[in-house]
Amino acid sequence: MLFAFVCKDKPGHLNVRTEARPAHVEHLNRLNAEGTLKMAGPFLDADGKPNGSLVVVNVETAEAAKALADSDPYAKAGLFESVEIRPFNWVFNNPEA
Numbered sequence: 794m795l796f797a798f799v800c801k802d803k804p805g806h807l808n809v810r811t812e813a814r815p816a817h818v819e820h821l822n823r824l825n826a827e828g829t830l831k832m833a834g835p836f837l838d839a840d841g842k843p844n845g846s847l848v849v850v851n852v853e854t855a856e857a858a859k860a861l862a863d864s865d866p867y868a869k870a871g872l873f874e875s876v877e878i879r880p881f882n883w884v885f886n887n888p889e890a
Contacts, residue, residue, distance in 0.1 A: 795831060796858035797881040800846040800867070803874040809867075810843060816866035824850065824861070831883070845873075849881055 802810060824830035829850050835843035846867065852858050858878050862868060868876065883890075 794853065795849055795851055795881040795883055796855065797879050798846065798848040798850070798858070798862045798865075799877040799879065800848070800862075800873045801836075801875045802844045802846075802872055806872050807842060809870050809872045813866045813870040813872060820864070820866055821848075829861070849883070855880070 821830055821833055829852060831849040831851055833846065833848040836845035836847060838844045848862075848865075850858060850861055852861060855878065862876050862878055867873060
């Protein structure tokens with residue numbers, strides 16, 4: 794089942810994002826290699842700077858999705874003000890459809 798993580802950065806935490814980015818990318822690369830990651834990328838503010846993240850994963854349960862969200866280096870670094878985890882139905886432009 795697909796789950797979307799909608800993550801909002803804490804204001805003024807761009808430096809945390811920058812410092813944790815290499816570990817975050819390594820984490821996503823591992824999930825991608827396992828076939829768990831379906832898509833990911835940052836939300837941008839009006840100036841084009843990242844201020845949040847959208848991550849979509851394929852896991853069996855909501856609990857597994859929460860565990861993945863909690864294991865993200867960005868989450869561990871305290872970057873996020875909030876993380877919403879929602880079941881997701883990828884209808885349009887799904888390359889696997």
